Amino acid sequence: MAHMRKFQINGSAKMFWNNFAIDPEKMERSLDIAQSSLQPLLEGALVYTLPLSLITFVVGLILAILTALARISTVKPFQWIARFYVSAIRGTPLLVQLFILFYGLPSVGVVIDPFPAAVIGFSLNVGAYASEVIRAAILSIPKGQWEAAHMIGMSYTQTLRRVILPQATRVSIPPLSNTFISLVKDTSLGSLILVTEMFRRAQEIAATNYEFLLLYTEVAIIYWIICFFLSLIQGRLEHRFDRYVSR
Amino acid sequence: MISINGLHKKFGDLEVLKGIDLQVNKGQVIVVIGPSGSGKTTLLRCLNILEVPTAGSITIDEQTADFSNTVNKRTIDLLRRESAMVFQHYNLFPHMTALQNVMEGPVIVKKMSKTDARAKAEQLLNKVGLGDKLDFYPHQLSGGQQQRVGIARALALEPKVMLFDEPTSALDPELVGEVLQVMKDLANEGITMMVVTHEMRFANDVANEVIFMDQGKIIERSKPSDMFTHPKEERTRQFLNLIQS
Numbered sequence A: 001m002a003h004m005r006k007f008q009i010n011g012s013a014k015m016f017w018n019n020f021a022i023d024p025e026k027m028e029r030s031l032d033i034a035q036s037s038l039q040p041l042l043e044g045a046l047v048y049t050l051p052l053s054l055i056t057f058v059v060g061l062i063l064a065i066l067t068a069l070a071r072i073s074t075v076k077p078f079q080w081i082a083r084f085y086v087s088a089i090r091g092t093p094l095l096v097q098l099f100i101l102f103y104g105l106p107s108v109g110v111v112i113d114p115f116p117a118a119v120i121g122f123s124l125n126v127g128a129y130a131s132e133v134i135r136a137a138i139l140s141i142p143k144g145q146w147e148a149a150h151m152i153g154m155s156y157t158q159t160l161r162r163v164i165l166p167q168a169t170r171v172s173i174p175p176l177s178n179t180f181i182s183l184v185k186d187t188s189l190g191s192l193i194l195v196t197e198m199f200r201r202a203q204e205i206a207a208t209n210y211e212f213l214l215l216y217t218e219v220a221i222i223y224w225i226i227c228f229f230l231s232l233i234q235g236r237l238e239h240r241f242d243r244y245v246s247r
Numbered sequence B: 001m002i003s004i005n006g007l008h009k010k011f012g013d014l015e016v017l018k019g020i021d022l023q024v025n026k027g028q029v030i031v032v033i034g035p036s037g038s039g040k041t042t043l044l045r046c047l048n049i050l051e052v053p054t055a056g057s058i059t060i061d062e063q064t065a066d067f068s069n070t071v072n073k074r075t076i077d078l079l080r081r082e083s084a085m086v087f088q089h090y091n092l093f094p095h096m097t098a099l100q101n102v103m104e105g106p107v108i109v110k111k112m113s114k115t116d117a118r119a120k121a122e123q124l125l126n127k128v129g130l131g132d133k134l135d136f137y138p139h140q141l142s143g144g145q146q147q148r149v150g151i152a153r154a155l156a157l158e159p160k161v162m163l164f165d166e167p168t169s170a171l172d173p174e175l176v177g178e179v180l181q182v183m184k185d186l187a188n189e190g191i192t193m194m195v196v197t198h199e200m201r202f203a204n205d206v207a208n209e210v211i212f213m214d215q216g217k218i219i220e221r222s223k224p225s226d227m228f229t230h231p232k233e234e235r236t237r238q239f240l241n242l243i244q245s
Ligand SMILES: Nc1ncnc2c1ncn2[C@@H]1O[C@H](COP(=O)(O)OP(=O)(O)OP(=O)(O)O)[C@@H](O)[C@H]1O
Pocket: B011, B014, B016, B034, B035, B036, B037, B038, B039, B040, B041, B042, B043
């Protein structure tokens, strides 16, 4: 038994090297494929992955702020709607939600194209998760801030806009950056409802040349680079908003 | 200037103000003292409608609200404009500079132009001795300086009455003097003030009258010299003994 396993590991390791490095001819072919697939992959990223992420994040954030405000409002029905929404979205898999939107709804006559379906699905998702972040951030602002704002005569909306949300934003930047970075990666699920984003391009190319490892690794590296730059932006934002807090 | 009649405030079943009647003339400085939980903060907060009283009426200057009936938002807004409050923990806006903190009310609420509001805020910050700290954020200021910004922010609203809720009790002892000095100057200018404080020197030097509150009621009201030397009520005597020992 142990003998068998050893053999298998040796075997697969050998296959790995054969495919990837040892054979100069194979390596050249791999490099060629990596290079020629780079353009369609980046196109997928620029035309679909990134716009989908950005649009979704903006729509999702608006939804999240409204949901958070509904959760902390004193109007019970607002609270109920918000709770129901967050519970339904968080309690079901994202992929299932996307499938309901894209494959399920047509049977009741609602046909949505892949991209808009993805925007709706991902926005609803971001809205639910980010609303919890924003709610916690708003609740973390001391009561004295509301009182001072009321004292100088501000209305509820003025208080939110001028006093509470600016401070809540600072608190939310790290968790919301996480949400955004997760979102960028989650858009790869869009491939399953036929959005031709980066990962779907990789699948399509791999289906023609069978270089699965190569293409999926390549696409992983591109996601990684995108997310790396996003964390750099996060760092700068945090720094900018930290200027009014003592360290 | 201020007229409070039969003011009641309940939090659920807990009655915190049990019928407060108080008249204050223009330019008077009233110091409110009393044991913890007696309702001093609640009284000030009711005057600025940070708490909505459960019954009774409040008149400041020309504005009246009778809380025995339901009071509309407009009335509350108008009444609130008559007073401004200085908080125990300053409650400055941490994301705004000293100048922005003071400008915020005039610009956002009173719709004053930024240029005018700025000039006014600079003048007020100069007045409280912070002319050189205009662009400092609250965390870059000492407690005493923050509280003086808080006073300037309240003054920028041009209230008829200034309310101070233990403005020096969160401060290190060496910083108390600078805040009290600013308050003294305001009193000398003839601004009507209600001050909750345990600074008996200040009460003695500045107050026209001292009010002793206990368990949601005004127990005694008299000139500071009378209050501190021969209080009429036994409860006042006990309290004064307690804080002076
Ligand atoms: N928002 C609230 N909800 C419930 N009870 C409250 C609330 N605010 C104040 N109270 C209660 O009302 C009572 C009076 O409180 P208040 O803060 O007015 O007293 P105080 O005289 O200012 O005391 P201190 O000297 O400790 O500041 C206390 O028993 C307090 O617990």
